[in-house]
Amino acid sequence: MPGAIFSGFFNRSRVATETASYTEQGFTLVEMLVVITIIGLIMGLIGPRVLNYLSESKVKAAKIQMQSFSSALDLFNLDAGRYPSASEGLAALVRRTPGNEAWNGPYLKGGNVPKDPWNHDYVYSAPAEHGAYDIVSYGSDGQNGGSGTAADISLDALTTARNE
Numbered sequence: 001m002p003g004a005i006f007s008g009f010f011n012r013s014r015v016a017t018e019t020a021s022y023t024e025q026g027f028t029l030v031e032m033l034v035v036i037t038i039i040g041l042i043m044g045l046i047g048p049r050v051l052n053y054l055s056e057s058k059v060k061a062a063k064i065q066m067q068s069f070s071s072a073l074d075l076f077n078l079d080a081g082r083y084p085s086a087s088e089g090l091a092a093l094v095r096r097t098p099g100n101e102a103w104n105g106p107y108l109k110g111g112n113v114p115k116d117p118w119n120h121d122y123v124y125s126a127p128a129e130h131g132a133y134d135i136v137s138y139g140s141d142g143q144n145g146g147s148g149t150a151a152d153i154s155l156d157a158l159t160t161a162r163n164e
Contacts, residue, residue, distance in 0.1 A: 055140070058118065059139075059153060062116050062117050062137045062153050065114060065116070065117075065122075066122070066137070066153070066155040067155070069090060069122070069135050069155070070135070070155060072093045072108050073133060075107050076092065076093060076107050077132075079102050079104040080102045080103060083126050083132045083133050084097075084126060084133075086124065086126050089113075090122060090135070091113055093106065093108045094106045094107070094108050094110075094112055117137075118139065118140045120142040122136065123135070123136040123138070134154060134155055136154045136155070137153045139153060
């Protein structure tokens with residue numbers, strides 16, 4: 001039985017060795033806190049810039065969409081000999097209005113008038129101050145006026161700036 005004494009001794013030392021190597025495999029709490037702090041600093045520095053780019057891209061998307069409406073309105077004008085009235089609105093680009101036999105649409109894909117990037121309806125007015133029509137997106141707040149991303153985006157302002 002002397003071997004039984006030594007086998008218990010060797011088993012205990014093997015367990016102690018396995019336990020020690022197991023604890024060396026993980027990260028310490030300090031290492032985890034350092035990594036989390038670094039990630040937080042990076043997000044604090046980069047996050048606002050990313051959000052700004054997202055806001056700017058929505059403004060650009062609204063401008064592009066309004067220019068697409070402008071092309072569709074020009075096609076409507078070629079067919080009907082006029083632009084839609086304010087009461088017909090942009091819906092005249094996707095559905096025939098009563099009394100408009102020359103309508104040859106739909107002039108927009110999808111069967112409905114898209115909303116602006118902030119999920120608000122575009123505002124169509126005809127006649128406009130500087131032309132036959134104007135299209136306006138009220139920006140992120142959906143209200144008339146504002147600044148920054150909440151500023152109004154007007155097709156009339158875009159075409160006036162382009163022609164100057």
